[in-house]
Amino acid sequence: MTELVKVTVEGGVHRITLNRPEVMNALNREMRLELLAALTAGHNARVIVLTGAGRGFCSGQDLTDAEGLEAAGFEAILNDEYVPMIRAITEAPVPVIAAVNGAAVGAGANLALACDLVIACDSAVFLQAFTRIGLIPDAGGTSFLPRRVGLQRAMGAALLAEPVTARQAEGWGMIWEAVPDDRFAEVVTARAVKLAQGPTAAYAALKQALRGAFDQSLDQQLATEASLQGQCGASADFREGVAAFLGKRPAVFQGR
Template sequence: MIYTTLTVTEDNGIGLIVMNRPTLMNALNTQMRAEITAAVRDLGQRMRVLVLTGEGRAFCSGQDLGDGASVNDLDLGRILREEYEPMLRAIYDCPVPVIAAVNGAAAGAGANLALAADVVIATQSAVFLQAFSRIGLIPDAGGTYWLPRLVGFARAMGQALFADKVTADEAVEQGLIWASIPDDKFDAEWRARAEQLASGPTLAYGAIKKALRGSLVNDLETQLDVEAQLQGEVGKSRDFLEGVMAFLEKRPAKFEGR
């Protein structure tokens, strides 16, 4: 596929997706949403880890309000159902780990795009902003789902109502994201984490995602059944055998992702 709003590269099992509309702070238009959906679906079948980041000073400023029709003609319900939902589901359901490397401001739908990933690593100068109420809207792009599960009801409500900026350090403290990294070390850190996952037990990572996501809605009995089923599957993988042999032989494991 030829991408016009993204830069997509592949390297040693790492699929790198860079949102590339820097003059608009990587605002999401129809084309970019379609391209992110296609890139994630494609790379998720061939790579062992995906990284989503932004070009320039921002990660993503959210919905491009200048895209297509005038504001009066925007059908936000249709856009969310037909364009955002496939993109978010592609990330959420991706069979391999997805890292959001938040290189700058993540606002509105851009913040919630990052939260759809499995792991969020942000540069220390980045901010997260549920900007929706500033223009008379509610958090969308999964925001009302992610926020209360990640930071609790009180903080989720406060972020949604007041639309205050949350710094990367605050986001870590609140449990919103995984890590805040000094700006000068940010690129090296997310690349190192991506390389770690790209050389790891890919099937186990996929099972971890299924198990943890299922735990959000399952009761204990159901979740124990899920663990038994998934552990039985990955316990038959070549990577499990390699992991055991490497442990017994006191050497680093060489996982194949199978």
């Protein structure tokens, strides 16, 4: 039986590969459940990398998967399956990289945008395809997209349902970087290794502070910063970081 989601772990890097290349890694129910389990398991690693097998990242919901697609089932399938997947990414205590190796469409695009760092190959495209079939963006798209690119670009991408190239997405601030296809694997690996060697407790605090910033006033955010910085300042990683700086050597962070 083919694994719909493949997981490898090496050097603290928890690599998750969506593995239905024959359908551009479209998400059916079994795959969604496997992906949720893989993401949750990754919380115990030092960094998570999410990518796709074959020539696409993820083409979104598998429209041939009848279960949950009837009108009465959309809300349930989103609440029961998509929301836990998105939260497993956004609430992960470690950095999550989306390595977008090809087309990211519909829920697949928003699965990528949920991640902390999005790295795409030049040939990748992002497509909010929902209005083509009479739907609105889901899987967090109505939250992630306007926060990353502003309301006008989010409206255009969603209303027109036209592809956004990787370079265009980089220019908009939708993703962190677009890299040449022949360097894509090398760059993703280098980013993942660097993060895996970093101060994981600080990364967790950083994610909490930045992801909550849109929902807080300046005073609230300043208080959050002070609290989280207090926790980081009491950590072994901080002591190691200072010692390494003073000793003019690379820091060796132990993490959680």
